[in-house]
Each structure stands twice: as structure tokens, then as C-alpha cells.
Amino acid sequence: MAKKKKWEYSPAPESKQPAAIAGRYALFINGKWQKPSSGTYFNSINPATEEKLSEIATANETDVNKAVQAAKQAYEKYWKKISPTERGKYIFRIARIMQERARELAVTETLDGGKPIRESRDFDIPTAANHFFYYAGWADKLDFAFPNKKANSLGVAGQITPWNFPLLMAAWKIAPALATGNTVVLKPAETTSLTTLKLAEIIQEAELPPGVVNIITGDGQTGAWLTKHNDVNKIAFTGSTEVGKIIQHTLAGSQKKLTLELGGKGANIIFEDAPIDQAVEGVVNGIFFNQGHVCCAGSRLYVQESIAKKFIQKLKDRIGTLLVGDPMDKNTDIGAINSAQQLKTIQAYIKIGKAEGATFFETDCVLPKKGFFCRPTLFTNVAQSNRIAKEEIFGPVLSILTFRTDDEVIEKANNSPYGLSAGIWTDKGARIFNLSKRIRAGVIWANTYHLFDPTSPFGGYKESGFGREGGLQGLHPYVQLS
């Protein structure tokens, strides 16, 4: 009997056309595209193909100063004065144009950052638009957000975003700042500036008064000038704990308000009474979403010892079905690592894990020849003392530990300098309440992982940062109450 042909999916590469990426991007200052005074540009590449996508301006100190002055003037001249309802209208307009240009933004985000098109299309872009919609609603209702108090705006907010969710993080930062009456100077991460620059186009299209939002591009030095600038009244930073500490040093003794959203090493905890199959999904989603480039990734997996063997087998079976490859293909589950540098970091950690004696497992999927890719990786037989259990890897690498009792796992989960996120999988409601009260993490998911909503605050404890973004709480960092 002839062997039947295996049924396979069809390749479904998204067209690059809708991205419409310009050959070169200038700085968006005072409502206009301005050439950098440095005269220098750096290349932005597609991490899946290593091809050049565009050239992006490097803002030097003069440019940073220009942007901050533009924001300051816009604050005094327009944004402070217009009615909150008018402010809200502008923000609604941004949200709607983002929806209209959703395809363009999704394709650009995937080309620029390497994340699967399915994620940028179904998660990044719609959630970013939702943040603008949500905070647009707050603009004229601040009296209800802070009853019996007056919420005063701060002035110029300096904002620095990371490379893992470029547009979404820009939305998290710009939307509440504008809603509360502040003006903005935002610097996106060097490797992923394109969607933020497109957001600048959208802001232009929405006819915001010039200078209310300024987008300047560049590397860490540009960010340093921005945080140091005297006329900036508030700094919001999302990125590594290392840089967060430097910013805190810089700002010490200044009047500037600060919020930091830094690294994490999320504990995802599976009890023996957990909904096993859904927990497997939650673990997969927790660590392999966006190639593991997620600050709240569930990168430390704690499985109750009684079910560990069975659970790990199920997990291996499941990740064996994940499709790794071209991020532009709609079938792809795991795309490209964001940069050569990040891939190096991840590979270094995999080496460390092996050297430390943990048991290494990776799937046998075929990786594309070009671009930066990493197979989904598991380490079993890991202990708290292993570096791969302590340090943030920021890649598709999961460290699996076991535990016996509730108290033990709480202690282990808290035994980390980080405190951003955790997941609890159990059928017992009381256990969920007990653990979520005692685990020090900003977000704790019960029987799910990586669920986000604009109405829900997000932020960390300990070295994962402070201040909250999202929800009513997300307004606080941008107001002075009187």
C-alpha cells in the first residue's frame, strides 16, 4: 500500500508591501521632520534576514535639547491650556488612525523586530490602539480618577522604550502622559525604531499641536541626554535593570518623577491539581511568546514534584509542534531573535546552563540559514543556585525546577531580585489567594499567563522597578495631586 502523503500547511508569507518603510527617517521635533544636527544615521536591519530596512537619525545633545524645548513650549502654549475634552479627542484620533493603519504597523513591527506576524497583528497593534482608546476616555474624567483632589500635569515627560514591544510600549507611555496633560519626548530602542516613527506620522496626521509629542532616535547616549535634561519633569523608562539603576543614579536629588519597568524572572507555578493541558499551553505561552523577549515571561517554571515527569513530557511534546521560522509567515509560532547581540547573550546562557550541569533539551526544528534564530529550549534539573534560574535570559529558554509544598514554592518564587510577574496553576481557589498574597510580584496570573488589558495596571516590585502603567494606577506617575 502506498504511504499516504502527510498533510502539511501552506506557506503563507505576508507581503512586505504594506509596511511602506522609507529609506531614511529624520527626527520628529516640533511637529516637523528635522535632520539630525549630528548628520549621522544608523542602519535598522531585519533580524530574520539581516537585510537593511532603513536609515535612522542619531539625535545628539543639540537635538535632544531641541526636542525638549519644543515639548516645553507646546506644554505652555497649547497642551496645558486646551480643555481636557479636546485633549481626549486628539488621543481618540490617534487610536483610530492606528486602527486604520493596523496592517502597515503590524508588518513593519514584524520586519523590524522579528516577532511573528500573528503576534504583531493579533496582539501588539490592537493592544496599542486600545491603550490610546482607554486613556482618551480618562482625559476629561480625572476628577473621578482622583476624587476631591486636583490632578495637575507635570510638564515634559521624557520616555524611553525597549525593543521587545516597540509600538505597544510607546502607547503605554504616550497615552497616559497626553491624557493627563503632559507633553512628550520619546526615544525608542535603537534596533526597533520604525513603528514609533510611524506613530510620529500618525500623530502628525492626527494634527496634534506641534511639539506635544516629539520622537527622537538614537542609542543609549541619546537616552542619557534625555534623562539628564533639566527641563524634563518626568522620566519613564522600560528596559534593563542595569540601565534602570544608572537612570536612578542620574535622577537622584533632582525634582524629576521617575517610573521604571525593568527586568523579571517570572515564576510560573504548576500544582499537581492544575488543569494540566491548559497549564502546558500557559507555560508555552509564558516563555515562548515573542521569542521570550518579554520582561514578564514565565522563565522559571516550578512544577510540583509528583507530576513533574508527566508534565515535562507533555511540555516537550507540545513544543515539538511549534513552528520556528520566517516571522512574516502567518503559520510561524516563534520568529527571529531581535538582534545578533541578543542571540549571543542567549547562546551564552545556554552554555552556562549546560556547564552548570542542568539537563538540556531543545526541539529538532530546522532553523533558517540567515537571520538570528534560536530553538525553543528547556533546562530540567535546575536549582535556585543555577545562574539560568537567577538571571534574566530574555530568550526562548525555560528553566524547570521542582517543589513539594506551598510554602516552599512561595519562598523559592520570592527568592529573586526581581518581582514582576508570576503564574499560579491550581484548581483550588484558596491556594490562589494565599499565594497571590504572599508572592511579591506586580502581576500574578491564575490559571492563565500573559493576559493584558489597558484597564489593568502593570509594574514591578524590587529590582523589576516601580510605578504602574495601565489602568487608573497608570495615571498616577503623570500627575501631581493637590
Next chain:
Amino acid sequence: MTVKKPVLNPQILNHPPVEQTGVEERSVRFTKRSIKGPSKMQGLELVLSMIDLTTLEGKDTPGKVNQLCTKAKHLHDHIPGLPTVAAICVYPSMVSVAKKALEGTKINVASVATAFPSGQSSLRIKLADTRLAVEQGADEVDMVISRGKFHAGEYAYVFDEIAAVKAACDKARLKVILETGELGTLDQVRKASTIAIAAGADFIKTSTGKIQPAATLPVTLVMLETIRDHFQKTGKKVGMKPAGGISKSKLALHYLVMVKETLGDVWLDKHWFRFGASSLANDVLMQVAKEKAGNYQSPNYFSID
């Protein structure tokens, strides 16, 4: 000689709980795979070969059943090389008619039995019903579980009944209908699936088609996961049949994706997976014709029997 009667092992009732939100999230992911061109054609032909073409009406007559059997044999002769459906599914009284009409083909005759669709009768009647179907020549028996007993917590009764029907089936393959629309939660679906498989089901099936909701992706996923866990534990395969509410090709292809990613390619075969449907076949045929001709054709070209 006595055959050892299977007994319900109470331990199997301690199955892992099911979280509905997670199941729904996972189900959505199956709908996002890309199936077009040759992949779509292969998928559609696979769907056709897995259909249990069904008529289960009080007004069924030999005439109606004969016509349905003709349809089963000649799905759409304008397109040569199409597979036939897997089986015709009828009431026990119509089995002999179908059997005769399908003589010489590889199409099976499936018969519902056990006081279908409610199952509200005694074991004696249900066994007689089953034997009638088998004696008439049914290759497959689609039984219903006693949902009343299940809800009353009498799991051993439900188990014993399935085991008894299985014994009465002789060589016919037994499909056990859980009627998930009456079970209430996915936890209950998991429990009923576990009991049915342990009692000897060759297939587990979602619905009678008489109750809404019938088959859904989340319900089917929970049943497939039960089958997978059983297979991993015992090495024994069990088939799956979603029935009712699957009338469009696109949805049927989503089911195939789910089977592929949950149980693997081995299950993508009519021996292990079926669709219980009456109007699905024509929709698939229209899609096949469209793939061949490049444009949609009028529904009038596709016979309705």
C-alpha cells in the same frame, strides 16, 4: 467460558481539571494556520473521506435512505477521483436498506442505537436495540450514554452500560455519544470521555445532533486530549467523531488542524476521525470544484439527497 467483564476503576475519575478559558484560547490558535492551494485540496479530500453522511429523522423511509446512499456513492461525478464518504449513519430500522444499497462498496453502515437520542430506557431495551442494528448488518454502532445517570453521579452504571453495549456490538465498532451539550462543563466532558474510553469505546463522539450546542472546537479539544492521554498511557488508539453543527469546509479544516496538532498525523484517517454531518459534504464539494475551476459554481450543480 466466561469473558472477564470490565469494571470501572474509580481512579480514572481523578482526571486533571479543565480550564475553559485556556481551552478556548488554544482552540482559536488552530483556526490561524494557513491552508490553501494543494494543502487545501488535500485537506478537503480528507474531510470528504471522513464524513458519516447522516439522516436521523422520524420521517426516514427506504426511499430517502436509498437516495442518500446513492449520494454517498456518487458525491460529485463531474470531478473524477474523489473519495467516497466513510459511512452512512441511520436508525436501526434503516440498516438493512442502507446495507443493500451500499453492497459492493467500501462505505460502512453506521446505526445509532440504545434508545437514541435520549437514552432514557432500560439496559435490556438498549441491548436489544444494539443487537437489532448489528444483526441487520451495521458495521458501526453509535450509542448514547445515560446522561441522567451521569449527572446523578452513577458513573459505574454509565460505565457498565457502555461495556455491555460494546459486548453486544460483536465485530461492529462502537462510537459512544456523550451529548456534550447536556453535560454542562468541560470538566464533565473530560470525565465522560474518560469513562467511555475505559469502558471500551472505539470512538468517542460529541453529539446526537438533536441538542444544541453540538460539536464545538473546545469540546472536541478536551475529548482529543483525553484520547491522547489514554494513548500515551496504554498505547491504544481511540477514534473521535465531532457531530452536529459542522456544515462548512473551513470549520472542518480547522478540526483537522486540531487533530494534527493534538494527536498527530496518524489520526488523520477515516479509521480514527469522522465528521457526523449531513450538509458538510456539499460545501466541501463546492470548495473542491472551486479549487479546480478557479471560481465558485452554483449550488444547483450539487445534488441534495
